[in-house]
Amino acid sequence: MRIDPNSCVGCGQCISYCPMEAIHLTDAGVSEVDQEECVECGVCLRNASCPTDAIIETENPWPRSVRASFSNPLMEHKETRIPGRGTEEMKTNDVTGRFRYGQVGMAMEVGRPGTGTRFRDVQILTMMLAELGIHLEVQNPVTSLIVDEDKGLLNPDVLNEKVLSAIVEFTIPIEKVPGVIERLREVEGQLNTVFSVDLICKVRQNDFVATVPLMERLGVSLSANGKNNLGLGRPYFEEALP
Amino acid sequence: MTHTLHRQGMPENLQNDYVVFAMSAKDHNEVGSAANMQAFLRIVGRHNPINMGDMKTGNCFHAGTEDIEANVQDTSIVHAVFADIDSVAVVVKEIQEAELGLSVVVSGLLDPVREMCRELGLTPAPHTVEHSLGVWGKVELLPAEEILEISTMCGHGMVSFGLVQEAVADVRAGKSTPEEAAKKLAEPCVCGVFNPARAAVLLKRMADK
Numbered sequence: 526m527r528i529d530p531n532s533c534v535g536c537g538q539c540i541s542y543c544p545m546e547a548i549h550l551t552d553a554g555v556s557e558v559d560q561e562e563c564v565e566c567g568v569c570l571r572n573a574s575c576p577t578d579a580i581i582e583t584e585n586p587w588p589r590s591v592r593a594s595f596s597n598p599l600m601e602h603k604e605t606r607i608p609g610r611g612t613e614e615m616k617t618n619d620v621t622g623r624f625r626y627g628q629v630g631m632a633m634e635v636g637r638p639g640t641g642t643r644f645r646d647v648q649i650l651t652m653m654l655a656e657l658g659i660h661l662e663v664q665n666p667v668t669s670l671i672v673d674e675d676k677g678l679l680n681p682d683v684l685n686e687k688v689l690s691a692i693v694e695f696t697i698p699i700e701k702v703p704g705v706i707e708r709l710r711e712v713e714g715q716l717n718t719v720f721s722v723d724l725i726c727k728v729r730q731n732d733f734v735a736t737v738p739l740m741e742r743l744g745v746s747l748s749a750n751g752k753n754n755l756g757l758g759r760p761y762f763e764e765a766l767p
Numbered sequence: 768m769t770h771t772l773h774r775q776g777m778p779e780n781l782q783n784d785y786v787v788f789a790m791s792a793k794d795h796n797e798v799g800s801a802a803n804m805q806a807f808l809r810i811v812g813r814h815n816p817i818n819m820g821d822m823k824t825g826n827c828f829h830a831g832t833e834d835i836e837a838n839v840q841d842t843s844i845v846h847a848v849f850a851d852i853d854s855v856a857v858v859v860k861e862i863q864e865a866e867l868g869l870s871v872v873v874s875g876l877l878d879p880v881r882e883m884c885r886e887l888g889l890t891p892a893p894h895t896v897e898h899s900l901g902v903w904g905k906v907e908l909l910p911a912e913e914i915l916e917i918s919t920m921c922g923h924g925m926v927s928f929g930l931v932q933e934a935v936a937d938v939r940a941g942k943s944t945p946e947e948a949a950k951k952l953a954e955p956c957v958c959g960v961f962n963p964a965r966a967a968v969l970l971k972r973m974a975d976k
Contacts, residue, residue: 541929542955568925571829572955598770598822598923598957601842610923611769616844617792617870618895630897634769638919639928640908689924692769713903721773722900728891732881736898748899750781752772753880756894757863758792758870766891 526563526570530555532579539573539580544689545641564641564689565593588682591644595666595688610634611692612664615725618754622762629699629736630725633709635718636690642718644670645684647691650720651677653712654695657704662694699726699735706743730766770922771846771874771960773899775915778876780968784920785855785875786960787811788846789867796868797841803867804839808832810861811847814854819847820959828954835959848962852879860887874960913973917966921956930955938974945971 528539528548533555540548540556547562548569556579558569570580585593594600595610613621614630624630633650636642647667654661655677661668670679697705702724709722724747726736740747771786789807791800804821811819812832820826824838839845849855855873862871873880877896884892902909909915910928917934918926934948943951949966 541933542927543929544924544927546927546929566925568927568955571957596924598925613790613792614769615895615897616788616790616872617795619870620792620795624895632769633903634773635904637922637924638773638775638902638909638915639924640905641924709903714905716904719902719904719906719908721769721902723769723772723897724900725895725897727895728893730891732885732890732892734896740898740900745900748773748901749778749878750774750776750784750874750876751899752769752872752874752897753877753884753893754895755859755871755873755884755889756891757867757889759796759866759868 526558526565526567527581527583528556528558529579529581530557532577534577536576539569539575542569542573544568544639562687564596564687566596566689567593567599588686591683591686592688595691610666610690611694612662614694615752615754617758618727619756620758620760620762622764624696624725624727625764626727626729626767627699628696629702630696631702631705632692632694632723633720634690634692635716635720636688637721638719640718641687641689642691643685643687644679644691646716646718647693648677648679648684649712649715650693651679653677653708654693657708659695659697659705662696665692665694667691667693699739702739703743706745769897770958772897773919773922774874775912775919780916780965781876783850784962784965785849785852785873786846787849787855787858787871787873788844789869789871790844791841791869800841800869801839801843803869804843804845805836806865806867807862807869808836808839808845810865811858814849814858816847817850817962817964818953818959820957821845822958825957826953826959828950844958846959848960850964852883856883856886859883863887913969917952917969920961920966922960923956923958925955925957926952926961934970935973938970945974
């Protein structure tokens with residue numbers, strides 16, 4: 526995004542809309558976008574109601590192009606054909622069977638809530654998971670940026686690119702979850718941003734959720750709220766209850 | 768994509784915050800699903816949702832409900848927000864009876880949703896669950912919890928911390944009512960999953976401090 530200094534009247538009403546605090550008033554009294562911090566999410570353009578239409582969407586060649594695809598939810602990733610930053614994950618699990626009994630989906634959304642991230646911070650987590658021998662979800666757009674799967678290295682072109690958030694997503698046997706949690710606790714201080722963690726589990730007979738007692742044992746607090754796939758999708762993915 | 772997970776808050780205000788949404792599965796039941804998503808929108812629209820939207824078009828404050836329904840595509844994800852579990856139960860029962868074949872997700876407090884599933888005969892209750900394990904890393908970068916309770920209602924991060932702080936200041940100064948300020952905050956959330964009714968209550972509480 527760019528603000529045309531010749532059109533801007535310096536009203537400043539775009540400033541508070543920016544999730545990355547990348548817009549400021551210059552000494553000349555006009556608004557300016559810090560190109561290093563702008564993630565190309567489009568919030569200012571869509572919502573700030575600029576009285577002179579001074580906010581301009583710019584062409585962003587590679588590697589800056591990843592900023593919009595990971596930050597603007599109206600843009601569809603070519604890898605997933607889904608708008609947003611991740612995959613269908615548990616939302617269609619009743620039809621796809623992506624997560625089965627004994628398996629757990631995990632994701633770390635780096636930069637959420639509201640702080641944003643450079644891909645070099647995302648790479649700390651992809652490298653950690655590679656060390657554990659964990660393969661990332663192939664349909665996730667972060668996975669498409671991996672150039673060395675054994676080491677979890679991302680394309681070096683993008684490491685300094687900033688986005689609103691990027692999701693590192695994978696499926697593992699439930700027995701492997703404690704090892705991931707232990708390593709997450711060890712590396713979380715290395716990131717220069719925050720990340721939100723989530724856990725997906727297919728519900729068993731008697732409405733038993735296997736991840737609940739596991740997290741209690743590991744001393745990890747679970748949210749009181751969350752997402753519930755109701756199982757209404759058809760054709761229904763059939764799997765015998767354990 | 769976990770755009771309705773990680774909504775922060777206390778149980779007493781989360782009990783007024785439920786998102787119901789539907790989508791088809793790529794390479795499974797995607798083709799021709801737009802008509803069923805339109806049917807979903809008509810069902811939820813009959814029960815006075817607080818917000819609704821489709822990522823392809825926008826939320827009801829920007830696009831209007833007619834445009835949202837008219838522009839639905841097979842790859843859409845259609846959403847509606849409700850203030851209580853009883854309304855959600857009525858909506859889900861109608862969706863169940865309509866046999867739309869779409870995957871339907873309810874985001875909100877887990878215990879009431881599980882009870883609702885049991886009452887509607889959905890077993891296991893629910894089919895699959897996703898928990899948040901909270902925020903990790905450099906948490907000192909984050910603003911006060913009460914700002915996060917509002918901004919995290921847009922999981923794509925479209926509602927900036929600064930906009931929430933400005934809304935509080937506007938309410939405190941009498942420039943806006945809590946409801947007007949909350950509507951302004953709902954507009955950037957393109958999916959229509961932001962809950963302006965809950966936001967108005969939280970804004971008033973902050974402004975009264």
